[in-house]
Amino acid sequence: MKMLTSKWVFTLLLMLGMAMPYLAGAQRTISGKIMAAENGQAISGASILIKGTKTGTMSTPEGLFSINAKEGDVIVISGVGIKTLDYKITGTGLQVITVDANTKDLNEVVVTGLGIKKETKRLGYAVQEIKGSDLVKAREPNPINSLVGKVAGLQVNVNQELLGAPAVSLRGSNISLYVVDGMPINSDTWNLSPDDIESYTILKGLAATAIYGSRAQNGAIIITTKRGSKNKKGYSVEFNSSTQVNKGFIALPRTQDLYGGGDYSEYAFGDGKGGGINDGDYDVWGPKFNGQLVPQYDSPIDPITGKRTGTPFVARGKDNLKRFLQAGLLTTNNLSFSSTTDRSSIRMSMSQSYQKGIVPNTKLNTANFNVSASYDLTKNLKLEGSLNYNHQFTPNFPDVNYGPNSIIYNITIWTGADWDVQSPDIKGVWQPGRVGTQSIFAEYQRYHNPWFMSNYWLRGHYKNDVYGTLGMTYKINKDFEAVVRTNVSTFDVLRSEKMPYSAHPYGREGGRGDYREDRRGLFDNNVEGILKFKKSLPGGINIDAIAGGNLRNFSYNSTYVTTDYLNVPGLYSFGNSLNPVKAYSYTANMLVLSNYYSASIDFNKYFSLTGSARIDKHSAQPSNNNSYFYPSVSGATVISDYVKMPSFVSFLKLRGSFALAKSPSTTPYIGVPPGTPLPYGSNYVSTYGGPTYALASPAYSIGSVYNNLTGAYAPSSALDSNTQVSKTSSREAGLDIKFLKNRLGFSATAFSNILGPSIRNYPISQTTGISGYTTNAIKTQVTGLELSLQGTPIQQKDLSWNVLVNWSTFKEVYKDLPSNFESYQFKQGDRVDKLYGTLIARTPDGKMINDANGYPIMLPKAQYLGNADVKFSWSIYNRVTYKSLSVGFQFDGMVGGYIQDYVKRKGVEGGRDISTVQGKIGEAREYEFLNFKTPGYAGYYVGDGVQISNGVGAKFDPVTGVITNMNDLQFKQNASKVNWIQDYVSYVFNKPEYTSIAKTYGKLREVVITYSLPQKMLDKSFISKIDISLVGRNLLYFFPKEFKDLDVDQYSGRTIYSGNNRENGLQTPTTRSYGLNINLTF
Amino acid sequence: MKNLKSITTAIILVCALMFSSCSKEFDEYSLNSNQPISVSPDLILRGVLNSLPVFPNSDEERWSQYTCRNYTYYGDNRYWTGAANLSYGTLNNIVAMETEAKKRTGSDLNVYSALSKYLRAYLFINMTLKVGDLPMTEALKKLANQKPKYDNQKQIFIQSFQLLEEANSQLASLISKSDVSLQGDIFYVERSSGAKSPLEALKSWQKVVNTFRLRSLIQLSNKSADGELKVKQQFNDIVSNPSKYPIMTSNSDNLEFVYNAVNNKYPDNKESFGFDALRFNLSATWVNNLASLNDIRVMKVAEPARGLGFSDTSFKSFVGAPSGIDLSTMAAGVQAGKFSLYNRKRYYDGFTAENTALLSYAEMCLNIAEGINRGWTSGSAEDWYTKGVKASFSFYGINDGDNTITFQRQGASILADYVNYTYKFNFNNYFSQPSVKYAGDGVNGLNQILIQKYVAMGRNSGLEGYYQWRRTGVPAFSQGTGSSASGKIPFRFQYPSSELSTNGENVKAAIQSQFGGADDIFAKLWLNN
Secondary structure: OHHHHHHHHHHHHHHHHHHHHHHHOOOOOEEEEEEEOOOOOEOOOOEEEEOOOOOEEEOOOOOEEEEOOOOOOEEEEEOOOEOOEEEEOOOOOOEEEEEOEOOOOOOOEEEOHHHOEEEHHHOOOOEEEEEHHHOOOOOOOOHHHHHOOOOOOEEEEOOOOOOOOOEEEEOOEEOOEEEEOOEEEOOOOOOOOHHHEEEEEEEOOHHHHHHHHHHHOOOEEEEEEOOOOOOOOOEEEEEEEEEEEEEEEEEOOOEOOOEOOEEOOEOEOOOOOOOOEOOOOOEEOOOEOOOOEEOOOOOOEOOOOOOEOOEEOOOOOOOHHHHHOOOEEEEEEEEEEEEEOOOEEEEEEEEEEEEEOOOOOOEEEEEEEEEEEEEEOOOOEEEEEEEEEEEEEEOOOOOOOOOOOOHHHHHHHOOOOOOOOOOHHHHOOEOOOOOOOOEOOOOOOOOOOHHHHHHHOEEEEEEEEEEEEEEEEEEOOOOEEEEEEEEEEEEEEEEEEEEEEOOOOOOOOOOEEEEEEEEEEEEEEEEEEEEEEEEEEOOOEEEEEEEEEEEEEEEEEEEEEEEEEEOOOOOOOHHHEEEEEEEEEEEEEEEEEEEEEEEEEEEOOOEEEEEEEEEEEEOOOOHHHOEEEEEEEEEEEEHHHOOOOOOOEEEEEEEEEEEEEEEOOEEEEEOOOOOOOOOOOOOOOEEEEEEOOOOOOOOOEEEEEEOOEEEEEOOOEEEOOOOOOEEEEEEEEEEEEEEOOOOEEEEEEEEEEEEOOEEEEEEOOHHHOOOEEEEEEOEEEEEEEEEEEEEEEEEOOOEEEEEEEEEEEEEEEEEEOOHHHOOOOOOOOOEOOEEEEOOEOEOOOOOEEEOOOOOEOEOOOOEEEEEOOOOEEEEEEEEEEEOOEEEEEEEEEEEOOEEEOHHHHHHHHHOOEHHHHOHHHHHHHHHHHHHOOOOOOOOOOEOOOEEEOOOOOOOEOOOOOOEOOHHHOOEEEOOOEOOOHHHHHHHHOOOHHHHEEEOOEEEEEEEEEEEEOOHHHHOOOOOOEEEEEEEEEEEEEEOOHHHOOOOHHHHOOOOOOOEOOOEOOOOOOEEEEEEEEEEEEO | OHHHHHHHHHHHHHHHHHHHOOHHHHHHHOOOOOOOOOOOHHHHHHHHHHOOOOOOOOHHHHHOOOEEEOOHHHOOOOOOOOEOOOOHHHHHHHHHHHHHHHHHHOOOOOHHHHHHHHHHHHHHHHHHHHHOOEOOOOOOOHHHOOOOOOEOHHHHHHHHHHHHHHHHHHHHHHHHOOOOOOOOOOOOOOOOOOOOOHHHHHHHHHHHHHHHHHHHHHHOHHHOOOOOOOHHHHHHHHHHOOOOOOOOOOHHHOEEEOOOOOOOOOOOOOOOHHHHOOOEEEEHHHHHHHHHOOOOHHHHHEOOOHHHOOOOOOHHHOOOEOOOOOHHHHHHHHHOOOOOEEOHHHHHOOOOOOOEEEEOHHHHHHHHHHHHHOOOOOOOHHHHHHHHHHHHHHHOOOOOEEEEEEEEOOOOOOOOOEEEEEEEEOHHHHHHOOOOOOOOOOHHHHHHHHHHHHHHOOOOOOOHHHHHHHHHOOOOOOOOOOOOOOOOOOOOOEOOHHHHHHOHHHHHHHHHHHHOOOOOOOOOOHHHO
C-alpha cells in the first residue's frame, strides 16, 4: 500500500513538473484582485478585457487575475452580478479593484461539484443554495437541523434528542456525503461548525453529483467555509453569541392520574419483585386513588409481622414527567479573526457550544477550532490549507430507546401517579443503608427511579473529529490550472456506559452493574490531482473542463467491550468484571482509485452542455468486477436570452440531465461489531462509508454458545461471483422562470430515478439449506416533483418583503421485482413503503366481528394500512425588512404518510394513556374497581360490533388472512361482557386502527427579529457592525391533540419503515426554544 | 499546445499506473478479516446442538397444554395460525460440519459424520411432524438445486430410518475403535454437570439413536400395517437386540440440556419471577391428570391453589386452568387463587430448575410399553410402564417414603418465604390404585401408558405431548376461544410463505396431493390418517 501511495504522489508531482517550464517562461504581467465594494469578498469569474483589444482573462475563485498590460491601460471589468467598470491601471503592483454589485442582474453563482463555481443559469440541474449567515441566529444544536424547509425536496428529520443526529434525505434516499471546500469528509453532522460556513449548496440530482462518485449517489451537501477577508483596517474580527432556553412543551404525552400501578384493580407492595400482589413489572391498571390503605413501597413495616402496613393510596405523583424535566439551555459563542493581504489570507475561528438537556444531568459540549489559510508563493502558485478540529463530549446523555433504560418508559408509560418524583426519598435515590448498591423506587423488577437513572446510570460520548486539507494550485498558463491536494477526515469516538448496581434493564436482571466501552476509529484520506482548462473561443463558445485522479485510502476499526456484571459496586473498569469480560471487534480497510473528467461548453447565449465521466476501481467489489464507469450529461438553455418574451417574463430557462451512477458494496453507517449482544438501548450508529463484505466469500459467524464456549454457524447465503455494482439512473427536467423584472421567480424540477438492479440477497427456497444468494436484483423507480417560488412582493427604499415557498413530493415503486421477492404484501408495481399490521375482522359495513367472549377477531395475517412516505412537504419563509429591523419567520410541514404512535400504543396497553379513563372505558374501569370482588361479578364493558349468530366459523384465506366466507356468516349485536377492561383495551385499542395517524402537521419553525444598529452610530467606534436578534424555534405545532405526544419532526422525512415495521421509537417531549443572538463585527 | 500534449500524456500515464499496478493490494483489501471461511467441526456441532432444544416457557409447552399464559401483554394460549419454523438452516450447518470434518480427518467415518446422520434424521422427522411432505432427497443442495421437489411423509420416514441405521453402525464402529475425538458435544461431554468422557458420550449417543428410532416408530402407530415402513419389525429388531441396538438404560442416558447460572439460565428463574409471578399458571391437562392419580409429582411442579380452600398437601388444591378458556377468565381465576401456579421453589428459586430432556429414558420405557401393548414386540408392558413412571419419579427426586415438599408461604411478601411439608409417598400404594395399576394390553392399558407418558414429558421433549394427543387423542385437550378464534386446535402448521414465492410449483403440488389444494392448518397429516 505504501508503495502504491508514493507511486501515485510521485506521478502527480511528475505531472506538475512537466508543466513547470512553460510557467516559468510566461511573460511578466499585471496582477490584480477584484473585490466586492459591499463586503470585500472576492469576485470570481469576472471578465477582464483591455479596452479596445481582444486581450482578456478571467478572475480566479479568489478574485485574482493577471494580464499582459502596461501602466495606464484601461481594463474593462464585467461579469455576472457586478456593474461593468472601466479601471485604469496605476503602477505595476497588485491592482486592488472594488466593484459594485449589479442588483438587477440575478445571475447567481453557485458552488458545484469539486468546489467549482458556476453560474446558475448555465446549470442543467437543480441546485439550491443557503447562506450560512441565515442559519446561525435561530440556532439548532445541530447545524443541519437548520436546513429544514429551506430547500425543496430536502427532508431533514429534526431530532431533538440530545446528540440525536438528523436523518437527511433527498428524493427518498439518505444523503451521507458532506463536501467541505471541494473535499468529501466523513460527517455525523455534529462536526460542522455553523459559524464557519459561508454557504450550503444542496446538489440534488445525480448529474450534479456524478463527479463525486457513489458516495454522492443520493445527493450531497456542499459546504463552503468562510475565508479570510478584510475591511479598511486590514483585518476583521467577528463575534457571535447565542443563548436559547428550551421551555414549554409542544409535544407531551397525556396521562391519567386516577388509577395507580397494578393489574386488574389490585395492587399491594411486597418486595416490588412479584412477592406482593401485582407488584412487579405491573401495568397502570391498579386500584383507583381513593385514599384507601394499600401497602406501598414506602409504607411502614410492622415490626411483628415484618410486612408493610397500608398507607393511603393517593395520586401524589401527578404530572411526574413534567415535574422531572427541566428547562434546557443552548449557548454558543464564536470568535473569528480574518485577514487578507495581496498574497495571503487567513481565518481562524473558535466555537464553543454548551447544551443542557431537558432531562436532568444531561448535557453536551462541543468545541470547534478552525483555521484556513492561503498563500501565493508566486503569482502562479498558490498554497491553501485548512484544518477543523471538533471535540464533542458529554459525561451523560439520555437513552430514549423503549425499555427500562428510558425515562419515558419508566415515568409516562408503565408507572402511575402513586409515587412522587419530587419526594425526598425518591430524589435521594438510594435505600437507607444501601447507598451505591440498591436504589429506591416503587417497583424493583422492571422499572427505575428516574433520578437514579439520570444521576448514576451514565452514558458518555467523547469524540475527536478532525478534517483538513492541504493543496496547491498552479496556474500553468491562461488556460490551464493544476491542483494537487490531499485531505484527511478522521475521528475517534468513545461511548461509555456506567450501569450501577440495582439497575436491571432487559437481559441484565441480575442487577449487579456493568461497564461498557464502544470505541471506533476511522481514517479516510484522499489524494487528488486535477487539471483545469478554461477557454473562450471565438463565436461565444466557452469551454470549462477538468480531468482528475483520486486515490482514497480508508480504514476503520472498532471494539465493543463489556463486563458481565461487576464485583465492586461503582467501580467501572473491565478488571472489575464478575464473569469473563466480553469483547467484540471489527476491522475494515478499503482502497479506491478514481479518474474523472468533466467538460462544460457554452454555445454562445443559446445553450450550455456539461458532460462528466468517472471511473472507479474499488476494493469493496470482487476483483473480477471492481472497475466501473459512470457518465452524466446535462444541458441548459436560457430561452429569454435569444427569444423575445412577453414583457412580464424577464427570464426563462429550460434544463435537463441524465446520469448513470454505480455504487459498490459499501454502507454509509455502521453499528457495533457484528455479534455484539445489545440486550437493551440503542445500537449507536456512526458514519462509516466502508465495505459491507457482502461480496466477500460467505463466512462463518462465531459466537458464544454454551457456557462461554464458542460455536460457529455456516453462512446462510451464497454469492453470485458475477455480481456487479449497483446501478442508479436519473433523469431530470426543469424550468426556471422569472417575472416582473425578476420580482417573482418560479422553479420546477421533475425527476425520475431508476434505482437498481442493486446488490441484493436473492431469496431461494430455505429447503436448499440457504436462504438466498447475493446478486443483482430489484429495480425501483422514484418519481417526484419539486417546486420553489421566490418573490419580493414589496421592495421600497425602507421596506421590503421577501417570500420563499418550497413544495415537493415523491414516490417509489417496485419497477422490477422478481417473483422470488414477491409476497402477498408486495408485488411488482407496488409502492415500496406500504405498511402492514394487524386489523380487526369487520363486516362489509365496517362493524367489528367479535368472538363468543365479546373480543374482536383479529385477521390472522397482517393487512395493508397505508403508505409510510408523506404525500408532500411544504414550507413558507418570509422576511420583512424595515430600515434596520428585519423579521423572518418560517412555517413548514407535510401532508400524509402513515405512522403508528409508539408512546400512545404502549400508553394504552399500560393503562396510563388518558384515553383509558375516558368515556365507556373509563366507566368500565370505575365499575370494575368498585365491584371486582363482588360475588357474581361479570364485568361491565360490552365492545362495539357484532357476533356471529348462525354458528358458522369465519374462514380465512391461508395466504392473505381475509375472511373468505363472509356471505355464510350471519350477525347479531355483540352482547358479551368483557371480564376485564384491561385485557380488552390492551388487546383492541393498541392496534394500528386506534394508535396510528397520518403525519400531516404544520409548524411555526422559526422566528428571527433582528435589529442592526445603524451604520452612522458605529462610524466613530471600533465596531463596524452590531446585529441583535430575538429568536424562537419550534414555536407552534399543529397536530391532532390526542396524538400530541408525537413530535413528527423526527419522522418527517423518508422513514425506513415498510412492511410490518411501521413504528417509530419513543421520544422525549419536545419544547419550544427562545433566545437572543448578538453578532458583532470589529 | 506542446504543454497540453505532455499533460495529456501524464494523465494517461497516471491512469495506466492506477489501474494496472495494484491488483494484489486490491485482493487483500476485498477480504473480510472479521470472519473465518473455515472452522473445525466441533464449533459447528456446538452451534447445531444448541439449536435443538425446545426451551421451557415456550409456545410449544403451551400448545402441549402443560402451562398457560393468562396475561395478554406477553401473549396468549392460542395455537398458531401460520407457518412452521423449519430446520433447514440447522441442516445446512450439519452439511458444513460433515464437510469440515472430512477435510480435517480425511475420512467419511468420523464422530461428526456419525452424529450428522442422527441429526439429519432427527430434524427431518421433527419437521415432517409439523407440516407433512417436505424436500429431503433434493434438499440441501444450495444453488445446485434451487427448487427441490417434495418427498412425501412416508419417504421422509423411510430415509430417516435408513440414516438412523447408518448412524447406529457408524457409532458402533467408532466405539469399537475407542474413538475419543468428540468435541463440541454440549449434551454429554461439555454439559455443566454430569459430563461424560468423549467415548462414554459416543455410547450415549448410540443409545439416543435407537431410542429416537423407537419414538419415531411409535409416531407411525396409525401406519403400523404399512409393508414398506415395516414399523413392527423395526421396533422388534431394536427392542430384542440390545447388543446391536443399545437403548437407554437410565435417566443418566437422557439427551438433555443442562442449565448453568451464568450463561445458560433456565428460562424461569429468580430474576424472571417478578414478571411471571401471577402471569403464568399450569394447565388443567397436566395438573388435573396428575392430581387425579394422587401423584406427588404435582406437588413438585405446582403450587396449591389456595383460593380453593383446601389444605396445601391435599390433591384437591392442585387445579390447572383449562387451556382453551379465554384469557380474561383465566386471569380472573389466577387473581382469585383458583388455579395452580408454577412451583416457586422448583422453578424460581435459582437458575437451573431442571434439565430439559429432548429424549428421555422415561419416555422410552413408556414407548416400549406402548409397543408391547400394541403387539409389536414381546415382553411385559407393565414392567416397562412401571420403569417409565419410576424414571419420571426419579427425575423429580421422589423417594419411596418421606419426601420434602416446598411451597411459597401463604401471604408471603417475598419469593423466598417458603413452607416445607414432609409428605409420605408409597410407590406400592401408588401403583396399586385402579387408575394406575396397569390394566393389561388393550385400550385401557394403552390409555394408562399414554397418560403416564404425557405427564412425564411435562415441560420437556418439545411438541411430543401435542403430537401424542394428535395421534391418539390422549389425554383430552381443552379447546375453546382461548385455543383459537374458532375454538379448534390445529393439526399441522402451514408451509413457510416464502416457499410460495421461491419454490411455488413444488409446494403447491405437495399441498394438492396431501390436502386437496389448501394449506390448511386443520387438515390431517398422512401419518394421522
